[in-house]
Amino acid sequence: MGAASAKTMPYWARGLAPLLGALAVLAMLQWIFGPMHFFVYLSSLVGVNVILAVSLNVVNGMTGQFSIGHAGFMAVGAYLSGLFSLAVKELNIRGLPATLSDQLLLLAAIGVGGVAAAACGFLVGLPSLRLKGDYLAIVTLGFGEIIRVVVQNTETLGGALGLSGIPQRSSFYMVWLWVFVTVLVARRIAGSSHGRSLWAIREDEVAAEAMGVDTTGYKVRSFVVSSFFAGVAGALFAHFVPIINPGSFTFVKSMEVVVMVVAGGLGSTTGAIVAAVCLTLLPEGMRSLFLRLGGEDASLAQKVDQIRMPIYGLLLVLLMLVRPQGLFGTREAWDVLPKWLSRRGPALKGPVA
Amino acid sequence: MTPATVNPPLLEVRAASIQFGGLKALTGFNLEIRQGDLKGLIGPNGAGKTTAFNVLTGVYRPTSGDVFVAGQRVNGKLPHQINRLGLARTFQNIRLFKQLSAVDNVKVACLADSRPLVSAERVAALRRRGSALARLGQMLDATNNYYDWWRALLLTPGFLREEEAVTRRADELLEVMGLAHRRDEEAASLPYGEQRRLEIARALGTRPRVLLLDEPAAGMNTREKSDLMVLIRKLRDQFSLGLLVIEHDMKLVMGICEQITVLDHGETIAYGTPEAVRADPKVVEAYLGEAQPAAAAGASR
Numbered sequence: 001m002g003a004a005s006a007k008t009m010p011y012w013a014r015g016l017a018p019l020l021g022a023l024a025v026l027a028m029l030q031w032i033f034g035p036m037h038f039f040v041y042l043s044s045l046v047g048v049n050v051i052l053a054v055s056l057n058v059v060n061g062m063t064g065q066f067s068i069g070h071a072g073f074m075a076v077g078a079y080l081s082g083l084f085s086l087a088v089k090e091l092n093i094r095g096l097p098a099t100l101s102d103q104l105l106l107l108a109a110i111g112v113g114g115v116a117a118a119a120c121g122f123l124v125g126l127p128s129l130r131l132k133g134d135y136l137a138i139v140t141l142g143f144g145e146i147i148r149v150v151v152q153n154t155e156t157l158g159g160a161l162g163l164s165g166i167p168q169r170s171s172f173y174m175v176w177l178w179v180f181v182t183v184l185v186a187r188r189i190a191g192s193s194h195g196r197s198l199w200a201i202r203e204d205e206v207a208a209e210a211m212g213v214d215t216t217g218y219k220v221r222s223f224v225v226s227s228f229f230a231g232v233a234g235a236l237f238a239h240f241v242p243i244i245n246p247g248s249f250t251f252v253k254s255m256e257v258v259v260m261v262v263a264g265g266l267g268s269t270t271g272a273i274v275a276a277v278c279l280t281l282l283p284e285g286m287r288s289l290f291l292r293l294g295g296e297d298a299s300l301a302q303k304v305d306q307i308r309m310p311i312y313g314l315l316l317v318l319l320m321l322v323r324p325q326g327l328f329g330t331r332e333a334w335d336v337l338p339k340w341l342s343r344r345g346p347a348l349k350g351p352v353a
Numbered sequence: 354m355t356p357a358t359v360n361p362p363l364l365e366v367r368a369a370s371i372q373f374g375g376l377k378a379l380t381g382f383n384l385e386i387r388q389g390d391l392k393g394l395i396g397p398n399g400a401g402k403t404t405a406f407n408v409l410t411g412v413y414r415p416t417s418g419d420v421f422v423a424g425q426r427v428n429g430k431l432p433h434q435i436n437r438l439g440l441a442r443t444f445q446n447i448r449l450f451k452q453l454s455a456v457d458n459v460k461v462a463c464l465a466d467s468r469p470l471v472s473a474e475r476v477a478a479l480r481r482r483g484s485a486l487a488r489l490g491q492m493l494d495a496t497n498n499y500y501d502w503w504r505a506l507l508l509t510p511g512f513l514r515e516e517e518a519v520t521r522r523a524d525e526l527l528e529v530m531g532l533a534h535r536r537d538e539e540a541a542s543l544p545y546g547e548q549r550r551l552e553i554a555r556a557l558g559t560r561p562r563v564l565l566l567d568e569p570a571a572g573m574n575t576r577e578k579s580d581l582m583v584l585i586r587k588l589r590d591q592f593s594l595g596l597l598v599i600e601h602d603m604k605l606v607m608g609i610c611e612q613i614t615v616l617d618h619g620e621t622i623a624y625g626t627p628e629a630v631r632a633d634p635k636v637v638e639a640y641l642g643e644a645q646p647a648a649a650a651g652a653s654r
Binding site: 014015016184185188189192193194196197199200203204206207208209210211212213214215221225330 | 410412431432433436437441442444448449450451452453457460461462464501502505506507508509512515516519555556558559
């Protein structure tokens, strides 16, 4: 299809064209990577973290509010979609092949998780986003902890032992489709007038309000979008790990996502993606490295999980010293990389000439 | 028809007072701005000029008295709601969106006039009738904001048309303020005088009927100040505005304002034409201290 036919396309097709393209590419990738189980597991972990980081960036980066309870919304999505899937475990949509029926039910479960998390985001955001400053941080921190404690003490959710037996319906395809949707949504928001209003709130709330921007409304909406995708991430997570327990959704997990967003640059979607990929693969890389160092002794490799947070902390301190604005600052990779390349290029050629 | 109905007051303040603890920051402040008015608000440092602006624009809620914008009482309304009734302002200490480009600064303001599914007037009318539909109307209005986001996500033709219109209008405003050549530069990187002009362009983006300028000439040199005087008059005529200017520079205020209100310690000590205000002994006293020592100092020189 040429550029001429793109203009004659109905608008909904134009708006959804990237999504249709992604569907096709993902179908191919699924065919290639589908059978590689460890790769699928690892890439799903990466994908979930990318969704979390990109969605948190909408609130912490673009809008300039500080939320540190993302794991709480993820937990809401994970548990509610898990319960939904457990309830429809034996169900098979009539007239459809088993795989397709499973994937549709998974999609429904993800919808349940996302909407539930978004509703929580609305309830938490509405009162706290009216206030200025650090209230949101405190409220979201409290929300995350409340969710964790409630789950820990609820029998139907498996208590501290966790919820097991959720059908493992997640696939490479589904995870990366949602990664794509999250990034597309984040970019479309950032590129629209709404995104500009969010930036304005981050830059100067008083001035934004004086210029007719409904600051509370915008903050709540960005928070709802962000929590929705946190719920989606949780729902996906629940469908590829063998068991979900409250330990997966602690404050540490929230901080992990915050570190990703800060490391990538507050406000930069590509930065959040790069940071999420690197910081998810880092412990895995260390694990295999330690496994090699330790030889047969596997205890060294097991320690990776324990020292992960100190390493994150060190990384963050280093980053703040060297590059306080994060990897890409508030810009995107395509704004920054050409400049970096052109700056390095002549400098290297200089002495030769 | 009487003149009053032909040109009704767009901004009306009746005996507005505000008190912070024991401090009376503003007492019995009265003001009326109609289309075409160019009024000044002056007074020594700490007289309550900016406080008055903050009361008008909804940053502070007056302790007593009323503020009407376009005939609606706005006490307790939020600044963005008041802005949408047609009142815009600039800030004394420039408050641009620093990391945004010049054109984006204006675009933020241009977006403010969005059309809700159910208009605020309709909701208010329903509520007056005590109708349960008012609640539904409000909810629809709230969901409309989300609907707007959906349009942005799906890139609907209506959305793209609006984005284009917003960009065109922002460019026009930059042109009017002589900032077209700075279009894509970061707001923080502009020279001081241009930042002040960009603030005015941004305020105009919200389609105001009354514009409040808080020390627009602060930090400008003589040349820039005289340019600004011409510009302010031009804006009033081109955009059919009513203007209220806070300014320290007497030459500028006396030069362009038709009516001047003088504040001291939150109280209005004089009101009238520039000549009348300049001759008022209370004004001289407020600015120069007591008349006698001032005269004595003049004599000893």
